[in-house]
Amino acid sequence: xxxxxxxxxxxxxxxxxxxxxxxxxxxxxxxxxxxxxxxxxxxxxxxxxxxxxxxxxxxxxxxxxxxxxxxxxxxxxxxxxxxxxxxxxxxxxxxxxxxxxxxxxxxxxxxxxxxxxxxxxxxxxxxxxxxxxxxxxxxxxxxxxxxxxxxxxxxxxxxxxxxxxxxxxxxxxxxxxxxxxxxxxxxxxxxxxxxxxxxxxxxxxxxxxxxxxxxxxxxxxxxxxxxxxxxxxxxxxxxxxxxxxxxxxxxxxxxxxxxxxxxxxxxxxxxxxxxxxxxxxxxxxxxxxxxxxxxxxxxxxxxxxxxxxxxxxxxxxxxxxxxxxxxxxxxxxxxxxxxxxxxxxxxxxxxxxxxxxxxxxxxxxxxxxxxxxxxxxxxxxxxxx
Numbered sequence: 001x002x003x004x005x006x007x008x009x010x011x012x013x014x015x016x017x018x019x020x021x022x023x024x025x026x027x028x029x030x031x032x033x034x035x036x037x038x039x040x041x042x043x044x045x046x047x048x049x050x051x052x053x054x055x056x057x058x059x060x061x062x063x064x065x066x067x068x069x070x071x072x073x074x075x076x077x078x079x080x081x082x083x084x085x086x087x088x089x090x091x092x093x094x095x096x097x098x099x100x101x102x103x104x105x106x107x108x109x110x111x112x113x114x115x116x117x118x119x120x121x122x123x124x125x126x127x128x129x130x131x132x133x134x135x136x137x138x139x140x141x142x143x144x145x146x147x148x149x150x151x152x153x154x155x156x157x158x159x160x161x162x163x164x165x166x167x168x169x170x171x172x173x174x175x176x177x178x179x180x181x182x183x184x185x186x187x188x189x190x191x192x193x194x195x196x197x198x199x200x201x202x203x204x205x206x207x208x209x210x211x212x213x214x215x216x217x218x219x220x221x222x223x224x225x226x227x228x229x230x231x232x233x234x235x236x237x238x239x240x241x242x243x244x245x246x247x248x249x250x251x252x253x254x255x256x257x258x259x260x261x262x263x264x265x266x267x268x269x270x271x272x273x274x275x276x277x278x279x280x281x282x283x284x285x286x287x288x289x290x291x292x293x294x295x296x297x298x299x300x301x302x303x304x305x306x307x308x309x310x311x312x313x314x315x316x317x318x319x320x321x322x323x324x325x326x327x328x329x330x331x332x333x334x335x336x337x338x339x340x341x342x343x344x345x346x347x348x349x350x351x352x353x354x355x356x357x358x359x360x361x362x363x364x365x366x367x368x369x370x371x372x373x374x375x376x377x378x379x380x381x382x383x384x385x
Contacts, residue, residue, distance in 0.1 A: 033156035048142040055140040061133030069127025076127030164305040171290030171301025173258030178225040184208035187275035210267040226258040226288040231268035251291030258290040263339040271341040329383040342367040
């Protein structure tokens with residue numbers, strides 16, 4: 001290899017960005033932010049659990065338009081004459097906000113408020129009143145247990161904890177937590193409906209290569225908080241949700257549980273490394289978040305398992321900054337080996353021709369099944385251990 005080749009190879013390696021995390025021991029600094037300015041309820045140095053309310057804000061209620069003049073059968077320019085409430089007045093649902101008497105008071109027509117709120121506006125053009133609903137409290141939970149290391153005035157907090165972290169390929173559902181339980185004996189076993197029972201209510205169940213729509217429905221019925229599995233059919237997921245999944249971001253689905261696929265769609269054995277790590281922490285409380293973004297600003301679904309088993313070794317993270325090299329764990333992210341896990345055995349400098357006819361840099365990978373494959377470097381991502 002010439003010096004120019006070495007320099008070029010080095011620049012390619014340094015440019016490579018670490019991908020999927022499967023880490024037994026790391027320090028997490030989780031920043032939790034309110035969607036709108038609010039009040040911080042904890043202070044630096046406090047210790048919090050999984051579901052501690054750390055901040056709170058009040059979101060403005062929705063406006064509700066009331067057709068006052070239509071209901072009273074009067075002209076819009078006369079709305080002020082018939083109002084019994086003035087702008088700024090608090091109002092209860094069912095309160096009379098306007099009334100009209102006719103035929104010497106023998107008959108009355110009234111307009112009542114459909115909601116609790118505040119009279120915000122009257123219009124002499126449309127003859128309507130706008131009642132603003134009561135403010136809605138927005139509470140921010142800690143999500144993970146740990147120490148408050150920083151408070152951000154009116155915005156949120158930073159929580160630090162020591163934990164194992166596993167990132168998946170795809171997920172749905174928001175944040176949750178529960179005791180981690182493995183329901184399969186191996187990474188390539190299918191998760192069957194018979195493996196899920198009432199004892200799993202409120203738990204995070206994990207393991208295996210595949211689950212069906214039947215398993216998902218049963219888990220929801222029982223009250224399982226989350227599922228971590230190798231893969232499932234995309235068609236089953238669409239049937240479960242009732243609509244096709246958007247390409248922008250997931251995590252807001254009303255699914256009653258969080259689902260994380262560690263490998264992808266289809267029957268895909270969970271990585272042995274991931275399965276063994278989950279097995280080691282079976283019985284631990286963990287946090288789970290299915291939020292996924294696959295475009296710019298990639299967000300991975302993840303499982304966080306707080307623990308104090310192993311001291312954090314910063315040198316392990318520094319190794320990843322060195323980029324791809326022999327011996328590092330990687331995942332193949334494109335066909336025909338999509339989802340396969342392996343170890344880098346060689347990084348040839350010379351460009352090689354691939355099936356498309358293009359000349360690209362490649363990497364040789366020894367897969368978990370002992371098969372050695374050569375794929376473009378762009379088709380793999382580093383697994384953080």
